Amino acid sequence: MSHTAIAELFLPLLGPQRCLTDADSAQRYGVDWTKVWAPAPSLVLLPETVEEVQEIVRIANAEGLALVPSGGRTGLSAAAVAANGEVVVAFDRMNKVLHFDPLDRAVTVQPGIITQQLQEFAEQNDLFYPVDFASAGSSQIGGNIGTNAGGIKVIRYGMTRDWITGLKVVTGKGDLLDLNKGLIKNATGYDFRHLFTGAEGTLGLVVEATVKLARRPRDLTVLVLGVPGFDEVMKVLHTFQLDIDLTAFEFFSEKAMGHVLAHGVPRPFDTVAPFYCLLEFEQLSEQVGERAMELFEKCVEAGWVIDGVMSQSLAQLDQLWQLRERISESIAPFTPYKNDISVTVSKVPAFVQEVDAVVQREYPDFEIVWFGHIGDGNMHLNILKPAELAKEVFFERCNNVSRWVFEIVQRYNGSISAEHGVGMTKKPYLGYSRSAEEIGYMRAVKQLFDPNNVMNPGKLFDL
Amino acid sequence: MSHTAIAELFLPLLGPQRCLTDADSAQRYGVDWTKVWAPAPSLVLLPETVEEVQEIVRIANAEGLALVPSGGRTGLSAAAVAANGEVVVAFDRMNKVLHFDPLDRAVTVQPGIITQQLQEFAEQNDLFYPVDFASAGSSQIGGNIGTNAGGIKVIRYGMTRDWITGLKVVTGKGDLLDLNKGLIKNATGYDFRHLFTGAEGTLGLVVEATVKLARRPRDLTVLVLGVPGFDEVMKVLHTFQLDIDLTAFEFFSEKAMGHVLAHGVPRPFDTVAPFYCLLEFEQLSEQVGERAMELFEKCVEAGWVIDGVMSQSLAQLDQLWQLRERISESIAPFTPYKNDISVTVSKVPAFVQEVDAVVQREYPDFEIVWFGHIGDGNMHLNILKPAELAKEVFFERCNNVSRWVFEIVQRYNGSISAEHGVGMTKKPYLGYSRSAEEIGYMRAVKQLFDPNNVMNPGKLFDL
Structure with missing residues (x-):
């Protein structure tokens, strides 16, 4: 279908102001921080209500269109990249605080609220939203939920999933589910809230979240x-x-x-x-x-x-x-190859030594820079490009490094993506962290919530 | 199939010592704390290895048998009751600590370990397992995971799911899945660990768990x-x-x-x-x-x-x-009608008032005893039987109370089972807390992991 024909499907619903077809918008909304794939969406939609989101999903199913959910686009795995004519659904206009009660120490928000705005809202109410990371100034809570964002305070406060007490989602089939409703205790069957958290938008779209808040840290x-x-x-x-x-x-x-x-x-x-x-x-x-x-x-x-x-x-x-x-930021000029991996804490020293050894043996001129959240077993491996080496040659060699690193990760029962997700960048390597049986069940669960594969197809795994 | 014929299927695998057919074992292993349904299992199996569990599931699928997982049988929703000739799979002999590393502050255990033993193991290592409740002396960790057990320290430490970093399960199809492997950060697709936690054994059997431990509380x-x-x-x-x-x-x-x-x-x-x-x-x-x-x-x-x-x-x-x-224990002699419900914290006062009002209006001679974990919105409603009222009449009237209470719960977006699960006792009322769409997806997920419905059939919902 031509881009114009696709736009015609949504114009009656959203009007030209919220149905963007210009090249600038396509460039802006079609990428995340990875910049490996060129942005090429057919259209960018800016819904304002849950009903509009449901209607978008209905049309996508009827017409066989692919939807890519878009938050702050600060992801590092290309999960929010629209490189193949997909329709981007951006939540910039669904960014309001809907409900707050100090007794509940919880706030209900739309998915487009920026992490930092949520943090500030909490502070204004003498509370604290503790999930914090470098991109908090532009990432949105919907995207954080999609990747189960972690960051620098996980050792004390856990991941995004630990703070979401309620989640409204529109599934790939178009059903609106109101999951867990902000409750702390609720033993009434399968907790789909946790299935949608970290699903990278492949099962449905997050349209509302209830977020727990904590006591403000002191001194x-x-x-x-x-x-x-x-x-x-x-x-x-x-x-x-x-x-x-x-x-x-x-x-x-x-x-x-x-x-x-x-x-x-x-x-x-x-x-x-x-x-x-x-x-x-x-x-x-x-x-x-x-x-x-x-x-x-x-x-x-x-x-x-x-x-x-x-x-x-x-x-x-x-x-x-x-x-x-x-x-x-200080190593950015060295065109670093980056990898975000984790093992259980006790295995960190031996793991780091093995990775160091293999890289130094094969590429003795590569500088390795390690840093990370050691308290939760999460390390960021960075390899800097030697000044004299051409970028293409460097990244080709780094592909070899990835394979060696992931083989070590697999032997250590670790994760090939500790907090950045799988998206497209880690998709070929998913098998190093998840078994064939697990991936089989993932595919089946995906088909169940999204039988026509309209939700972020080609991310996480191929069907 | 006759009970003897069913026993013949498992005798070669487990021998007569771990394949119990006597009436005493049936009585003992066929019930939980609810005592509403009479225990009537065909057989009680006591596996000792993951491989034996897998073989049991394989046989159940081949022969069309129903399996009921059995832990400490302290449940209050009849999720572990075998009232219809099911084969009970009891984990009493899989109760060992498999691995502990003080750096990880985590212990890997078999599912049959008793909660209190886990708590004591933690203390011996200067650590703390914080999920605690009245039945800790006999409940097993596998059962705690099946119901996502909560208890009295949830306000600070959360539920069972918050402490499980790794879960090995045998699905209803017989696949062994090694979920999350003890990692703190792992963003590699759908987190099935959380799907199996709280699933009441309807998707598969927990055969191993890695449990996080905390700093010991002081003073x-x-x-x-x-x-x-x-x-x-x-x-x-x-x-x-x-x-x-x-x-x-x-x-x-x-x-x-x-x-x-x-x-x-x-x-x-x-x-x-x-x-x-x-x-x-x-x-x-x-x-x-x-x-x-x-x-x-x-x-x-x-x-x-x-x-x-x-x-x-x-x-x-x-x-x-x-x-x-x-x-x-002090109200037990009054044959109490009990209900375990939750709403968000801010709604507790109005909710309690509504329930009080309807019960007092309809049954002014009933004594209502409220207590609970108000910090997480979880209340235990107890109604005492007036001395002069016949037990049957009392419980018949209490059925009316249940309906009124659950209608109020539904209006308050609450949970009809805060921490006891659904099992059989709350099965007819699941629709008060979960929508028809949610229950539909639950059924579909069940069919995906357990296509022949061998895992705890008739619990949570009917297919």
């Missing part, structure tokens, strides 16, 4: 510790976790920190260490701070920590966080 | 407060929650407490109040205790609290908890 304090090796990183984690409720436990290598320092962030202390840990906790009383200092000294005595610093002010806390948060 | 402290009304209960909850991380927020009426006092537990303070709240928190520093006292005084000044007491020792903490924990 956040950061420790940055220099650590001689990976085994010691794990010992530090274990020592602190038995005693203090950590809100974050991040790690990065000296190499990673070097790139950030080159951008003007000061070194946290003079001693150079191969690895650094960043621990964050609420200093709810002086005793907690004292206890943290005792544990710090214990770790020094045991030889697990070389040096360290504890933030004495919010300004210092922010500065110490920059050591971790600015890694991605 | 637990309890406040019991007398409160003039339900609206004030909510204000007290809100006031404390903004400031202190509560590990429990329970409530009970003076009527409920009266029954416990009759069993020799002392009144917490002289003042009589219509309602009582029990708050628990970790007194991690003196400051937290001081803050709790300040909030207590603030609530007194506002007129939300009449009187109260804070535990000064572990012995006093235990005694105060008895006020709440011994309600069920």
